[in-house]
Amino acid sequence: MLKDRLEEVEHRIEEACRRAGRKREEVTLIAVSKTKPVETLKEAYDLGIRVFGENKVQELTEKYEALPKDIHWHMIGHLQTNKVKYIIDKVDLIHSVDSIKLAETIEKEAAKHDRKVDILVEVNVAQEESKFGLKVEEVIPFIEQIAGFPHINVRGLMTIAPFVENPEKNRSVFADLRKLSVDIMEKNIDNVNVSILSMGMTNDYEVAIEEGATMVRVGTGIFGARNYNI
Numbered sequence: 614m615l616k617d618r619l620e621e622v623e624h625r626i627e628e629a630c631r632r633a634g635r636k637r638e639e640v641t642l643i644a645v646s647k648t649k650p651v652e653t654l655k656e657a658y659d660l661g662i663r664v665f666g667e668n669k670v671q672e673l674t675e676k677y678e679a680l681p682k683d684i685h686w687h688m689i690g691h692l693q694t695n696k697v698k699y700i701i702d703k704v705d706l707i708h709s710v711d712s713i714k715l716a717e718t719i720e721k722e723a724a725k726h727d728r729k730v731d732i733l734v735e736v737n738v739a740q741e742e743s744k745f746g747l748k749v750e751e752v753i754p755f756i757e758q759i760a761g762f763p764h765i766n767v768r769g770l771m772t773i774a775p776f777v778e779n780p781e782k783n784r785s786v787f788a789d790l791r792k793l794s795v796d797i798m799e800k801n802i803d804n805v806n807v808s809i810l811s812m813g814m815t816n817d818y819e820v821a822i823e824e825g826a827t828m829v830r831v832g833t834g835i836f837g838a839r840n841y842n843i
């Protein structure tokens with residue numbers, strides 16, 4: 614049941630924090646609710662969840678309309694520029710910024726709403742062909758280019774690690790993202806504070822926490838397997 618799975622995830626997060634000598638409050642659990650119906654999200658809401666991650670614009674906006682307004686919505690999936698306008702006033706954080714064109718569109722739409730939007734830069738640390746995200750060496754020039762955008766706050770980095778049977782295999786991916794964030798911090802770029810590290814999913818969030826994740830994106834571990842046919 615949802616309640617049991619949530620308790621299990623919470624327990625594992627606490628244990629990973631304890632092993633790493635970190636405080637539980639340093640890690641935000643994002644409940645990745647993609648493909649799940651509104652009723653299931655309401656159930657999670659009633660169990661105390663307030664941060665939900667979605668990867669599709671239409672699904673996010675529909676759920677946004679249907680659910681209580683104290684929910685924090687995170688856009689975690691690849692975002693097309695022509696859809697930015699539908700979510701710009703609904704999301705607290707966009708995890709998947711990986712092109713100047715997308716950053717410019719977010720800047721333009723945020724300006725229309727007279728708001729500043731928090732974003733993460735998506736990094737393809739493992740250099741997988743199939744994945745979105747910038748290469749590690751592209752990240753600093755990219756951030757230097759968008760740092761001056763008045764309606765964007767660069768708040769951190771995000772990566773999607775490869776699917777592996779043994780989560781230990783992703784430890785170096787998470788460590789590399791953390792190292793990159795330290796390199797960026799040392800550059801002292803105006804307006805840029807990359808203190809958020811969004812890394813770790815159901816299969817590997819404990820290792821990610823040990824390596825410094827401040828946000829973990831857990832779907833299956835909370836909601837059970839996804840059914841893409843319905």
Ligand SMILES: *Cc1c(COP(=O)(O)O)cnc(C)c1O
Nearest residue numbers: 645668689814815830831832833
């Ligand atoms: C689906 C998804 C997740 C959650 O995946 P699980 O393995 O179900 O925890 C996390 N991050 C992103 C970007 C996703 O698309």
